[in-house]
Amino acid sequence: MIRLGLDVGSTTLKCTALNEKSEVLFSKYERHYSRITEKASEMLRELAGVFKDEKEISLCVSGSAGMGFAEKMGIPFMQEVYATRLAVKKLLPETDTVIELGGEDAKILFISGAQEVRMNGSCAGGTGAFIDQMATLLNLEPDNMNELSKAHTKIYSIASRCGVFAKSDIQPLLNQGAKKEDLCASIFMAVVNQTIAGLAQGREIEGKVVYLGGPLTFFSELRRSFDEALGVTGLCPDNSLYFVAYGAALSDEHKVFNLTELTEKIRNYSAEGNYKSCEPLFKSEEEYEEFKARHSLVYPIAGLTASKKAYIGIDSGSTTLKAVAINENEEIIYSEYMSNSGNPVPLVKAFLQRIYEKFPDINIVSAASTGYGEEIIKNAFHLDLGVVETIAHFTAAEKYDPEVDFIIDIGGQDIKCFKIRNKAIDNIFLNEACSSGCGSFLQTFAGALGYDIEEFSKKGIFAERPVDLGSRCTVFMNSSVKQAQKDGAGIENISAGLSISVVKNALYKVIRAQNADALGKNIVVQGGTFLNDAVLRAFEKEIGRTVTRPAISGLMGAFGAALYGKKRYKGEKSSVLTAKELESFTHEVKAITCHGCQNHCRLTVNTFDNGRKFIGGNRCEKPLNIKNTEKKLNLFEFKKELLASYKDTESKNNKPTIGIPMGLNMYELYPFWHTFFTSLGFGIKNTGDSTRKIYLKGQHTIPSDTVCYPAKILHGHIEKLIESDVDAIFYPCMSYNIDEGLGDNHYNCPVVAYYPEVIGANVTGLESKKFIKDYVGIHRRHDFPKKIHEILCRNFGKIKLIDVKNAAFKAYSEYENYMKKIRLEGKKYLKCANEKNLPVIVLSGRPYHLDPEINHGIDKLICDAGAVLITEDSISDMVEKFPTTVLNQWTYHSRLYAAAKYIAESGNKRINLVQLVSFGCGVDAITTDEVRGILESKQRIYTQIKIDEITNLGAVKIRLRSLFAATEND
């Protein structure tokens, strides 16, 4: 009898039929577009056609989407990783490690040695789906990515945690003109890093490595990237797509079915439809008609006025390019809305040429750009103005509703919302990299299910029971959809559910609205995603009020830029390239690395005709050769220099040398430990600032992929110390921090407090080095010397207690001295800013945000914008302990509340707080709300910047520029 294994994956269906001798008789691979039962029964019918004599087959199902299906049908189920293992043991018994990437899963199996199986956690993004998503973004077929990748010349670092992150790294690169070849290779590398960091978790991947699953089968360049990163030559066997199916066929847990009956049963199988659902978007046809009438998308196209004057606005967004020309009466005379395919420059050129063609007598008096590509477009075509997109959108919205008090824009890549108070932008919400389930997300989903976006979203309009998918990022959404499909939700209900989830995402993840009134009374919605009626309706339903969708909803940024230009127009002629100049316009892109500082920015150098250049990707002004003689007032710089003044010190009298990893709390306590150990005659060294290289060095021993980046990076610092000649690594656990009297307690957060335990348990190289991770309480000044004395004696033999006491005394005074210097310098900067009337940004966070690899040079960005930068710890001492609405129990966090309080009470609108938040920081879920509350209680603006392995500096710039714009308007 035939033994059949059926592998129902997240995107594909595979089957393998074996004879009694376990020889393969038949295999089949197919995308199922979520029509699992239909495709499965077709597959069985085909099988029956091939094996006409077989009335019965023995069957076992496997695969991530097969579980529910098998259960309901009474077919035995085998977990897919387990099936892979069975197959590998049978077919390639020599294998040490298997790496299998599927549509949405990544798995590593360790076969030799202690057997282990690893699967990506619920956070790590799917890999096949991720590559598909990236392909859509680059406007390529996945196969082309492989081809292009072969010609790459450099690799960009792209966040390796999840697809959404990677996307926000790639977008700015695209807009800066990075080459697709390099991007494709970088995407593959990101997949590799993700797999290693997320799954290897401290275990080396070595020996005979086997690659399985779709992506690794289809993309030779992906395999090459793995080979390179692992230092192996992996094998991708011929039947690499069928291992799961083969394993299922081999399984002991089989059941015999009559083939015809089974085929029928599967074909007629319809799930029960007991998934969670929301209310339908429209109850009736009439309701939809009323809605459509209210939100007409028709707008008149005017012509040039007698003056022939025109104002051009170009919005170079993340995935689309919008361009508008308006006349003297602020009426649109021409507009375009295009997908930017990764390079907006040729599109703008074509747009301008069409304008000149259509209106030969046009007199362009102003041209302004906005959006992600603002700078490159402005430079390439000699536009007159650039405007930050928030201001552009506000300018446009005001035209449609002068009373507007809330604007929400959902574009392809991002969600932007802002509150308007007193005709100024008061509060901005941008989606953090983790929750950006926006327009392109809907589009990708539609594509995955085999529809184009318009058709797909229309299907949702009359869905009776939209799937309730909650509010989460794309990766989660994928599995939610999978579950809904399993439960029998049809395409209509999934479509409506996705539209609703986009809205929920915006409301509850980005804005964190508590009710409709919190948003505002006059809401204007815009952005390409709101052109989708299902999304718009879901939004109205969710907030319980009607909103204004301008007829030119998708063009608002461009329209706003044009209006902005008109407002500023003072009678000069626009410098925009003329029709003639456009003819000779050329554009070339080259990528280089800047070595101006340790950030090592990847720069893209755009060269236009006549050698005009535009450089993108820089974090500071250095590569632009701008001579700036005036020293910037940057307290981050000051702190870094101060820390660097504690130099590596040689030991005296053969005393041991201590190595300290520069990370987390060490960024503040180094002066303490440096003084303490040198006073005892010990030598001391630290590992200095982090680099991407240091991170990658330790990446393979990180056990939890959702911990914050500052913690992850410590692994690399420890590796660096292991390689060094220090005698011992000193990295103590500290539940408590110094009590500064600002809070109810003085804890460290759990990660800062106990990360040494994680290091000790996971970094195997420490077996060859003395590692001191004892619990130390510097908060008890009196007891500390005695306790640390015990620890030192245990590790280094006898040391006199009196010497330790003296060293401790010096250490405490040095620490106090260090903090005092920071506070004095901070106040000096404040005073100076006051005298010169300069804006001040209090860049708040944690001591370790000082690390340039962690803050990504955001401090420089702020200073380059002309602001004075100080830190929260330099002003927190000016505030007395005060009541907060949360339990104020962490030392570092108490400073945040104090700094916010100081700013709120200062009454000086030129001082503003920007809070850096590391992605994954659980404590900041509490502190951010509290800091915001303190500031907003005095009508001050709160700005938060989330940082991770990679940070989208484009979004950071928007925030900062909007913040400056808002404070200048007063």
Added chain:
Amino acid sequence: MANEKNRIEFTKEMKKTYKILFPNMLDIHFHILQKVFKSYGYDVELLTESGQAVIDEGLRLVHNDTCYPALCTIGQMVHALKSGKYDINKTALMMSQTGGGCRASNYIHLLRKALKNSGMGNVPVISVNLSGLEKNSGFKITLPMLRRAIATLTYGDLLMLLDNQTKPYEINKGESRRTVEKWISKISDLFEKKRGISAKEMKTYLKAIVEDFKKIPVNRVPKVKVGVVGEIYVKYSAFANNDLEKFLYEQDCEVMVPGIMQFMLFKVDNRLEDIKLYGGSKAKYNVIKILFDYLTVFETYLVEALEGTDFVKPGTYRHLKKIVKPVIGYGCKMGEGWLLTSEVMELIENGYENIVCAQPFGCLPNHIVGKGMVRKIRTMHPDANIVAIDYDPGATKVNQENRIKLMLSVGKEKLMGK
């Protein structure tokens, strides 16, 4: 300092007329606990409502990156208040507050914030804590009441332990659960009569419970034995962990969930360890030591009741502390701290080498004591088969179950091999 001035106190007058709602966590324990509060004149009601509406309420009111337990419990309480079932001018809420460097000490403040934002800022919230964090004139944990509460946890732990070891093997389906129900009501009755609390009676009744379970006819066929550890709320609450225990039973496993008494001991012991590690007053040490010893006695009752039976006995706190020593320091105390690591090791010792470690997505202590220690545990116990599962409003059951199934496949294979 948290704002004490504007806090709505639960007054003596309120005690007479107010209903007090509190969220469920440990089904058995909390049902008895409800009776304890009632017997002291508090009109309490245990909230057991679950489902999407509760989660949605939580999502609306709590920062979405805050841990899942905060979302669940705050959602549950606000949902109840809005349900119309209660007079919100005559209702109070009760929540436990552990203190310590974990985010969890902040739940109560997040709850108050949520109430305020829902226009119910006048609803008093009672903090149940032993750290003296917040005080209410109308709510006092007296010593007899404390003793009753601790007795409850002891009874609850034993019932949970026996039920877990009997249910998978019982011949007459439902018999184990019926025995649990019987004892819940019996213990509640005893408490009402101020009985079942003295040392002598506790020993008697604990033994009687064990005897009762011994009588249940079972067929002890070999099954995959799974231990469940994790963040305390997600580990225990079926609402938060998507009915994890039920799922495991359906997969034909035996499930062991360590009891809560050890957690209590752990929290008290932390104060002793703090003094040992960092210094502190001897007098304070001695006072805490008395409390610690007092609690240990209850643990002894439980273990003694199981003496001479075939039931797997839980390791004593002392034992747990001993085995974890080479792996992680005693100073690691936030959240579940080293206890979680130790529970994994103890479960493996007792034959539960398949482990589900359940935690809220992004749980800070569990980066350290859960996922962070897996590698080290594996080097000591190569057979350990551990899967860490994250729970949050967006994580889907199908994903979680798929991962657990993988762990179970490996467990099954090992079982076959034996």
